[in-house]
Amino acid sequence: IMECMHESLLTWLTPIPRMITMARDYATKREAFGKSLKDHPLHMQTLARMEVEVRGAFLLLMEVSRLLGLEETNKATEQDRHMLRVLTPVAKLYTGKQAIAVTSEGLECFGGQGYMEDTGLPVFLRDAQVLTIWEGTTNILSLDILRSLVKSQGKVLDAFFSSAQVSACYSDLYPVLC
Numbered sequence: 001i002m003e004c005m006h007e008s009l010l011t012w013l014t015p016i017p018r019m020i021t022m023a024r025d026y027a028t029k030r031e032a033f034g035k036s037l038k039d040h041p042l043h044m045q046t047l048a049r050m051e052v053e054v055r056g057a058f059l060l061l062m063e064v065s066r067l068l069g070l071e072e073t074n075k076a077t078e079q080d081r082h083m084l085r086v087l088t089p090v091a092k093l094y095t096g097k098q099a100i101a102v103t104s105e106g107l108e109c110f111g112g113q114g115y116m117e118d119t120g121l122p123v124f125l126r127d128a129q130v131l132t133i134w135e136g137t138t139n140i141l142s143l144d145i146l147r148s149l150v151k152s153q154g155k156v157l158d159a160f161f162s163s164a165q166v167s168a169c170y171s172d173l174y175p176v177l178c
Helices: 002-013 015-029 041-072 078-108 122-134 138-151 155-171
Strands: none
Touching (some): 078 155
């Protein structure tokens, strides 16, 4: 199950940076309102937001991979196992939904070209859409998270909040939590 999840996350993380790169390049060539798209702050903000989403998904994948590596080498603590159990459906749900949103936004960056089949761009959206079907619907993944909460008697939630608190303490943004 975990290998499939990693493949699905990688499936999404591979083409989206390519789309962002192509959109950045397109922004240097396409003009609107008398200047290049790259000179419109709102357009560049859209590209930056897409980049943040992809990087966030990548970090989530790396954390789940780290936890899986600990589990497979019998070095995982009980907290690590709980985190792996809750983050697996969370990662599937989050990346599946974000893949569609980011891809749709990416296609919009190309205007009408993003819709034309001969550009090869629409296939990005079709490929992204399959993640929420293949990896489980939002309802099924939500039930999976609920099941992990019930089976662990809430320990997965304790592990999650404990991990979030430790991360917040390292960030200096929320010293009141430490």
